[in-house]
C-alpha cells in the first residue's frame with residue numbers, strides 16, 4: 662500500500678515549500694520531523710562514522726541541530742563529548758543563533774574537533790548562492806575548527822541539493838581545504854561535468870518502512886589526506902545487465918566506469934560482486950583507466966574494510 666506522505670515530508674522532500682522556514686517552531690511539524698526525518702539523519706550519520714572512524718572528539722558543534730539527531734548519534738558514540746547544538750529555532754538543549762548572522766554564536770568560545778551541519782546548507786539557499794554557502798563553511802573551518810579538526814556536511818541526496826554540495830566542495834578545495842571523504846580525489850568534482858550526474862551514499866537500513874536512506878556528504882579537513890593511488894570509491898549501485906557487471910568508481914585519477922563480463926569472473930576479481938556504493942575498492946596500480954575499463958579474469962580487486970583514507 663502506498664505510504665501517506667505527511668506535511669513535513671512534502672515540505673522538505675516533495676514540493677519543498679517548507680525549506681528555509683521555521684517549521685520546527687510549529688508543534689505538529691516538529692513532531693513529524695522528529696519521527697519521520699530525524700531518524701534518517703541518525704542513520705546517515707551513523708553510517709558515515711562507521712565508514713570514517715574518528716578519534717573521539719572532545720568538542721563538537723552541531724549547526725542547524727533541529728531536533729537533535731546529530732547529538733543523539735554523537736553522544737551515543739562519544740559519551741564524554743561536549744556538544745554545542747545551534748539552531749535559529751529554540752528547542753531542548755539548543756543555543757539559539759542564526760548562522761547567517763554570525764560565524765561564532767554569542768557565548769561560544771574556543772575551537773571544535775568536529776563541526777557537523779546536517780541538512781542545513783540547502784535551507785539557506787534563499788539567502789546564499791553556492792559561492793556564498795562555500796564562504797560560510799570556509800568561515801566555520803577558519804574560525805571554529807581545530808587545525809586537525811573535521812567539518813562534516815550532510816545534505817539530502819536530491820539532484821539539486823547534492824550538486825549544490827559538490828559546487829560548495831569545489832570552491833572550498835580552491836580555497837585550500839581538503840576533502841577526507843567520500844572523495845579520494847582533490848580535483849574538481851567529475852560528477853559536475855554532466856548536468857544529470859550527482860553523487861550520494863546510501864545506508865541499507867530500514868527507517869519508517871523504507872529500505873534505504875540516501876544522502877550526500879562531505880568531510881573537510883585542513884590537512885591533505887593520504888590516499889593510495891590504488892584506492893577508488895564506489896559511487897554507483899552495481900549495474901548488472903546482459904552478462905556483465907558495471908560500477909562507477911572515483912579516485913585519484915577521477916571518475917571511471919569499470920566493467921567485468923560474467924565469463925571473466927574469477928577469485929581474483931570477485932570483490933567486484935560484493936562492492937557497494939560507498940565502499941573503497943583497490944584496483945591494481947597497473948590498470949589503465951579509460952571511460953569503460955574492462956576487468957579481466959587476472960585483474961586483482963580488493964575491498965577495504967574501512968571506507969576512508971588516513972587523515
Ligand SMILES: C[S@@+](CC[C@H](N)C(=O)[O-])C[C@H]1O[C@@H](n2cnc3c(N)ncnc32)[C@H](O)[C@@H]1O
Pocket residue numbers: 681683685698699702724725726727728729730731747748749750758759760761778779780781784785
Ligand atoms: C532540515 S533541518 C536539519 C536538522 C538536523 N540537523 C537533522 O539533520 O535532522 C534544518 C535545520 O536548520 C535550521 N536552520 C535553518 N536556517 C538556519 C539558520 N539561518 N541558522 C540556524 N539554523 C538554521 C532549521 O531551523 C532546522 O532546524
